Amino acid sequence: xxxxTKLAPEPSPExxxxxxxxxxxxxxxxxxxxxxxxxxxxxxxxxxxxxxIVATLRSWQKQAPVGVMVTASHNDESxxxxxxxxxxGGMMASDGETLAVEMANERDIQRLLQKIEPFxxxxxxxxxxxxxxxxxxxxxxxxxxxxxxxxxxxxxDHGIITTPMLHHAVLHGNREYLPLLIPPRPAGxxxxxxxxxxxxxATHSSDGDRRAPLVVDAAxxxxxxxxxxxxxxxxxxxxxxxxxxxxxAPGTGPLNEKCGSEHVQKALQPxxxxxxxxxxxxxxxxxxxxxxxxxxxxxxxxxxxxxQDGDKIACLLCRFLQAxxxxxxxxxxxxxxxxxxxxxxxxxxxxxxxxxEQVLGPEGIVIAKTGVKxxxxxxxxxxxxxxxxxxxxxxxVLFGPAFYQCMAQADAALRGKxxxxxxxxxxxxxxxxxxxxxxxxxxxxxxxxxxxxxxxGMSPSEWDAIYTDLxxxxxxxxxxxxxxxxxxxxxxxxxxxxxxxxxxxxxxxxVKGRAFIRPSxxxxxxxxxxxxxTRTLADQLATKAAEIVFRLCxxxxxxxxxx
Ligand code: 16G
Ligand code: MG
Numbered sequence: 142x143x144x145x146t147k148l149a150p151e152p153s154p155e156x157x158x159x160x161x162x163x164x165x166x167x168x169x170x171x172x173x174x175x176x177x178x179x180x181x182x183x184x185x186x187x188x189x190x191x192x193x194i195v196a197t198l199r200s201w202q203k204q205a206p207v208g209v210m211v212t213a214s215h216n217d218e219s220x221x222x223x224x225x226x227x228x229x230g231g232m233m234a235s236d237g238e239t240l241a242v243e244m245a246n247e248r249d250i251q252r253l254l255q256k257i258e259p260f261x262x263x264x265x266x267x268x269x270x271x272x273x274x275x276x277x278x279x280x281x282x283x284x285x286x287x288x289x290x291x292x293x294x295x296x297x298d299h300g301i302i303t304t305p306m307l308h309h310a311v312l313h314g315n316r317e318y319l320p321l322l323i324p325p326r327p328a329g330x331x332x333x334x335x336x337x338x339x340x341x342x343a344t345h346s347s348d349g350d351r352r353a354p355l356v357v358d359a360a361x362x363x364x365x366x367x368x369x370x371x372x373x374x375x376x377x378x379x380x381x382x383x384x385x386x387x388x389x390a391p392g393t394g395p396l397n398e399k400c401g402s403e404h405v406q407k408a409l410q411p412x413x414x415x416x417x418x419x420x421x422x423x424x425x426x427x428x429x430x431x432x433x434x435x436x437x438x439x440x441x442x443x444x445x446x447x448x449q450d451g452d453k454i455a456c457l458l459c460r461f462l463q464a465x466x467x468x469x470x471x472x473x474x475x476x477x478x479x480x481x482x483x484x485x486x487x488x489x490x491x492x493x494x495x496x497x498e499q500v501l502g503p504e505g506i507v508i509a510k511t512g513v514k515x516x517x518x519x520x521x522x523x524x525x526x527x528x529x530x531x532x533x534x535x536x537x538v539l540f541g542p543a544f545y546q547c548m549a550q551a552d553a554a555l556r557g558k559x560x561x562x563x564x565x566x567x568x569x570x571x572x573x574x575x576x577x578x579x580x581x582x583x584x585x586x587x588x589x590x591x592x593x594x595x596x597x598g599m600s601p602s603e604w605d606a607i608y609t610d611l612x613x614x615x616x617x618x619x620x621x622x623x624x625x626x627x628x629x630x631x632x633x634x635x636x637x638x639x640x641x642x643x644x645x646x647x648x649x650x651x652v653k654g655r656a657f658i659r660p661s662x663x664x665x666x667x668x669x670x671x672x673x674x675t676r677t678l679a680d681q682l683a684t685k686a687a688e689i690v691f692r693l694c695x696x697x698x699x700x701x702x703x704x
Contacts, residue, residue, distance in 0.1 A: 149265040152293035160288050161250045164190045171245040173238045175512040175662035177224025178245065179213050182277040185221055189281045191245045192223050193288025194257060198244075199237055200266035200294065203228050207266075208311035209289075210304050211282045212273035212363075215403035215430040218396045221277050223285065224304075226269075230312025230579030232514040257292070266294040269314060271307035273363040273432050274391040299327065303363050303433035305582030306330055312579040331367075335374035337575035338588040344567050345596040352600070354384040355591060356426040358412045360401025364433035364583060365390045371584055388417040402428040402435045402534045402583075407615075411439060411446045425601045427590075429583040435534035436583035438590065440601050447605050452485070452493035454590060455530035457604055458538060459483050459500050461593045462526060465565040472562025473554040479547050484519045484529040486511045487633045487657050488615075491672055496608040508631045512662055513581065535581040538589075540573045568596070613672035614683035614703050621695040623660035623667050632659040638693050648685040652678040656686045667694065680704030 164187040171178060171188060178188045192209060200207045208226030216222070225233040225241065233241070247253040268289050272278040278301075286296050299310060309330055359365035365387055372385040389400050394415030397403060405412055405428045412428055414421055423441040430436075438449040449457075462481055470476055482505040483497055489508070497506050509519035513535055520527030525543035530536030548570050555563045575592075577585040594604060620626075627637040635641040635658055649656055654673030661668050667690050671683035680703040691700035 149295055150290045150293060153291045157254075157288065157291040158250070160190050160193075160284070160291065161253065164284070165250075166191070166246070166248050171242065173241045173245070175514075176214060177210075177222050178241075179216065179220060179222030179663065181219055182213075182221040182275070182281070185223070185277075185281055186284055188245055189223060189284035190288045191247075191253075192225065192241070193285040193294075194253075194292065195237075195241045195244050196225055196268045196285065197266045197289050197292045197294045198240065198257065198260040199225060199227070199233065200268060201260045201262050201264060204262070204264045205267075206269060206297070206311060206314050207233075208269040208271070208307050209282075209285050210271050210273075210307045210432070211278050211285070212304055212432040213275065214304070214432045214434065215360075215397050215401060217398060218275060221275055221281055223281070226308050226311045226579070228311065228315045230308045230315075231517060232580070234514075266292070267297065267314075268294050269297045269299060269307060269311050271299040271302040271304075271310075273304075274301060274361075275396065301363055301366070302327060303367055303582070303584065305434050305577050305580050305585065306367065308579035309577055309582070331371055331374040333574055334371060334585055334588060335378055337571050338375065338592055339378045340571045341568060341575060341592045342595060344564050347595065352383065353422045353424040354386050355587075356417075356421060356423060357385060357387045357587065358400055358405075358414070358426065358428040359387055359389045359433075360412075360429055360431050361389045361391050361394045361396045361398075361415065362401065362429070362431035362433065363391070364429040364431075367433065368429070368584060368587075371588075375588075386417075386421070388414050388421070390416055397431045400428070402430045402437045404428070405439055405446075406437045406448065406450050406533055409446065409448060411441050427583075427587055430534070433583040434581050436586045436590075437534040438601065440605070447602070449601070449605055450490075451530035451532045451534040451536055452489050452610075453604065453607070454534070454586065455483055455485065455489075455528055455536060456493055456496050456500070456607060457590060457593055458528050458530075459497055459505075460607070461597065462528070462538070462569075463500055465568050466526075468561045468565040469551055469569065470562075472558070472560045472565075473551050475554065476547055476551055477543070479525040479543050480523070481505060481526045482507065482520075482524040482528070484509050484516045484523070484527060486516060486531055487631060487659070488532045488670060490532065490610045490613060491655055492608045492611045508633060510631050511659065517580070530581075534583070534586075536586065537578070537581045538572065538576045539578060540576075544573075611672045611674065612676040612679040613670065614679045616669045616683055616687055616701050616703055617661070617664070617666040618658075618669060618687050618690045618694075618701060619665075619697040620667050620690065621697060623665060623694075626658070626660045626667060626690075626694060628657075628659050633657050635659075641689055641693050644689045644693075645686060648682060648689070652682050654678060654682045656682050658686055658690050677704065 205228035213220035400412035656671040
């Protein structure tokens with residue numbers, strides 16, 4: 142990471158004008174979708190210039206540092222994208238998105254410049270920037286930097302980092318480092334994770350970990366180098382720690398292609414190991430996505446793959462948190478209750494929701510709209526300890542103020558005692574350091590899951606067996622205009638056209654299954670999901686749901702058939 146060469150560069154209106162003139166906006170309407178602006182890399186330069194402006198305005202508006210990450214996550218190498226992080230380290234809130242869309246779509250340079258004026262203030266805007274390993278990322282990132290500097294922003298350039306590291310840097314930069322203006326160092330991230338993982342494992346007595354090595358497929362992306370650094374940090378604390386073998390380095394294979402979490406979860410196939418020996422042990426593996434904010438686990442034995450997706454991770458975490466919290470309260474009954482719960486999306490497999498109902502009770506589950514920002518928000522709003530995971534492997538655990546109060550009271554109640562409750566207290570107290578509080582983080586989740594499996598003495602196959610997924614099918618339908626479809630808040634029901642839901646209800650009842658349709662937030666398609674007691678029925682229901690959308694929502698081409 143490079144320190145800002147000059148904390149507050151002199152604004153340069155000439156440079157700003159030059160950048161805008163050299164990179165005029167095209168005709169396409171640009172949308173700040175679920176995960177920022179994401180397009181074929183060739184059309185991104187004008188967007189990057191405008192994001193340099195928006196990030197500066199956001200920093201002025203909030204009077205605090207913000208972040209910009211250049212990545213297209215799990216998309217293929219031809220794509221790139223950019224997203225902005227708010228000062229709390231989370232995804233930029235919706236008022237910022239509105240501003241981003243307005244600025245990106247303003248074709249008239251003079252009008253664009255006028256729109257900047259009301260935001261100007263004495264506060265020196267500070268922008269953390271990071272990028273992934275795509276070949277176009279350095280040049281695209283540089284456009285953001287040049288533009289922001291032309292407006293007088295101080296840049297903290299983190300170079301090649303994972304998306305969650307960027308969010309983490311923004312969060313920690315605002316909390317601890319801002320008064321000193323010393324930017325957070327990536328080294329701080331690794332030692333925080335390694336030390337808290339170590340502290341969590343230290344609560345559990347074992348005679349050494351003799352399990353198979355943990356193999357991490359880094360999707361040929363940015364997670365590769367950072368997973369290795371993390372492994373080194375762990376080995377420095379505990380030289381006997383079993384190896385974490387990181388495979389699929391950038392350049393050894395195409396980014397996200399036949400590897401990475403998106404491939405493993407959607408195709409239900411193990412990744413290609415581009416740079417690993419044929420005898421790689423595959424009893425215990427994890428796949429990251431291209432910017433390392435998602436993770437799924439899997440194992441391959443006798444050619445058979447078993448997947449532990451985001452749903453299964455959520456179940457493991459909830460089971461652990463509930464057990465520890467109950468152990469704590471058993472020894473400290475005067476503690477106030479805390480709300481422990483989980484947020485899932487409509488894509489969560491019904492079997493996982495059923496499992497979670499048994500662990501947490503029905504009041505412990507909220508279904509939110511698809512997209513990280515929605516589930517994150519719901520977890521913070523509904524729970525004091527809020528787990529959220531999308532089935533695709535993006536998730537984390539958020540700890541709210543009532544949790545910290547509960548820990549402080551438990552500490553007072555159990556001080557000096559040696560009991561199960563005090564072990565639970567140690568475990569729970571270390572979690573907010575291990576678990577990324579800004580966004581879902583594949584590296585943090587990797588260590589969290591691994592520590593829980595060790596503490597609970599569970600093998601990956603025992604974890605896998607806690608429930609069996611209902612057969613499900615996902616597909617997409619091309620329609621003339623996906624915006625004609627309106628859904629309810631959490632996208633489990635279609636409100637308009639009304640007939641769609643009426644017909645879906647009949648189709649679901651016929652096979653005792655569940656199905657929903659929703660317009661995608663990232664692609665020009667309508668997504669279809671179905672699950673049912675058997676594979677045949679799930680395919681039949683998905684086919685019927687796609688046919689309903691195709692017929693009632695002006696389908697293009699042919700309705701897809703599944704199975
Ligand atoms: C984005 C979202 C992801 C969501 C997916 C849905 C982030 C960082 N990622 O990848 O959470 O599951 O979009 O895509 O917000 P869809 O709307 O095309 O189905
Ligand atoms: Mg990602």
